[in-house]
Amino acid sequence: MTQRNQPWGYQNAGTGKAPDWELHPETTAVRGGLMRSGFGETGEALYLSSGFTYDSAEQAASAFRDETEHFLYSRFDNPTVAMFEQRLAAIEGAEACKATASGMAAMFASVASVVKSGDRIVASLAMFSSCFVVLTEILPKWGVETILVEGTSEADWAAALSQPTAAVFIESPSNPLMEIVDIKMVSTLAHKVGAIVIVDNVMASPVLQSPLALGADVVMYSATKHIDGQGRVLGGAVLGSSDYINNTLKPFIRHTGPSMSAFNAWVLLKSLETLTMRVEKMNASAQAIAERLESHPAIKTVCYPFLKSHAQHELAKKQMRGGGTTLAIEFALPQDQVFAVMDALRVIDISNNLGDSKSLMTHPASTTHRRLDAATQAKMGITASTVRLSVGLENVDDLLRDLESALNSL
Numbered sequence: 001m002t003q004r005n006q007p008w009g010y011q012n013a014g015t016g017k018a019p020d021w022e023l024h025p026e027t028t029a030v031r032g033g034l035m036r037s038g039f040g041e042t043g044e045a046l047y048l049s050s051g052f053t054y055d056s057a058e059q060a061a062s063a064f065r066d067e068t069e070h071f072l073y074s075r076f077d078n079p080t081v082a083m084f085e086q087r088l089a090a091i092e093g094a095e096a097c098k099a100t101a102s103g104m105a106a107m108f109a110s111v112a113s114v115v116k117s118g119d120r121i122v123a124s125l126a127m128f129s130s131c132f133v134v135l136t137e138i139l140p141k142w143g144v145e146t147i148l149v150e151g152t153s154e155a156d157w158a159a160a161l162s163q164p165t166a167a168v169f170i171e172s173p174s175n176p177l178m179e180i181v182d183i184k185m186v187s188t189l190a191h192k193v194g195a196i197v198i199v200d201n202v203m204a205s206p207v208l209q210s211p212l213a214l215g216a217d218v219v220m221y222s223a224t225k226h227i228d229g230q231g232r233v234l235g236g237a238v239l240g241s242s243d244y245i246n247n248t249l250k251p252f253i254r255h256t257g258p259s260m261s262a263f264n265a266w267v268l269l270k271s272l273e274t275l276t277m278r279v280e281k282m283n284a285s286a287q288a289i290a291e292r293l294e295s296h297p298a299i300k301t302v303c304y305p306f307l308k309s310h311a312q313h314e315l316a317k318k319q320m321r322g323g324g325t326t327l328a329i330e331f332a333l334p335q336d337q338v339f340a341v342m343d344a345l346r347v348i349d350i351s352n353n354l355g356d357s358k359s360l361m362t363h364p365a366s367t368t369h370r371r372l373d374a375a376t377q378a379k380m381g382i383t384a385s386t387v388r389l390s391v392g393l394e395n396v397d398d399l400l401r402d403l404e405s406a407l408n409s410l
């Protein structure tokens with residue numbers, strides 16, 4: 001238990017010496033949060049245990065009074081999950097982290113734990129469709145109002161944030177159109193009216209964008225996406241100050257129960273070790289594909305933040321370390337021909353996941369964003385001719401050849 005409070009969680013079982021310099025993120029991704037048992041295992045231990053025992057009734061009572069640090073029950077905390085949380089917090093540069101069962105559990109808990117009936121939330125319109133349903137259907141049933149703004153318009157944000165607001169929710173880049181919101185500008189406006197700023201950083205991952213450093217208060221992830229990135233488990237995480245995580249979020253999760261399983265945390269701990277390498281390679285391939293496809297005659301637009309043609313290119317360069325692993329492509333073709341291109345792919349799979357080691361293509365209008373009405377889809381820039389391509393770890397030449405031969409098969 002003594003390791004739990006060390007911010008880097010660094011433990012060198014051999015010499016017991018911790019480094020006296022600040023470690024790079026790749027080092028932290030392999031070493032952060034490690035709590036070795038007495039066996040000195042190299043790989044992180046999987047504590048597949050729902051409960052924990054106490055030396056005495058008094059120790060149990062003291063642990064429940066928060067006077068003794070002791071794991072109580074895996075719905076609250078678990079050693080393997082705690083290792084994942086500490087490792088991700090170290091990579092993100094956040095004071096604290098709470099893991100959840102899925103990205104949507106992270107999104108819902110991060111917002112629902114800070115609002116009450118009568119409160120208002122301001123959010124950018126372009127977002128993942130389940131987040132949209134939470135903000136515009138589920139929370140309003142409980143008396144919480146959501147104001148949606150055009151995320152790229154400073155005037156829209158300023159107008160919406162001219163009165164007391166409980167929370168601001170930003171997805172940047174947005175899924176699927178890769179729209180960029182100015183996190184620093186919105187955070188400054190939001191803090192003036194007392195709002196907590198929550199950023200869905202799924203599309204960028206911790207590797208390409210650090211919202212807390214830009215002024216946001218809370219970052220949330222679907223760990224299902226780049227963090228696992230190998231198509232295996234669902235997971236989520238919320239990161240922020242120790243005060244927010246321990247006093248606001250943890251009680252909400254402890255009592256409502258969307259906790260991460262120890263098994264998934266164990267898988268995700270290993271995924272974190274390769275996160276930087278995977279995202280950097282996928283990002284480089286996505287950039288190359290975006291540049292090459294932009295001039296293809298069957299393509300109307302390629303939306304990718306690090307293309308000069310992207311409407312918020314300058315802003316993206318300022319707040320991101322790369323354009324991301326995902327691009328939106330609007331074909332100059334009707335839907336049946338877009339489907340024909342997708343069906344002609346031989347390497348890239350048709351799948352609605354993203355951030356995976358396998359390249360995946362989806363048609364948002366008929367799948368991930370189907371739940372939104374036509375007007376909302378149109379406002380988000382999703383048309384019948386739009387596809388989202390999540391670029392994986394394959395050789396980029398194979399991906400380009402696959403895309404070009406599918407396009408040329410028409």
Ligand SMILES: *Cc1c(COP(=O)(O)O)cnc(C)c1O
Nearest residue numbers: 102103104128175202222224235
């Ligand atoms: C996938 C996704 C989520 C939800 O994550 P799950 O792990 O599927 O619950 C939230 N936000 C964005 C931007 C996503 O892409």
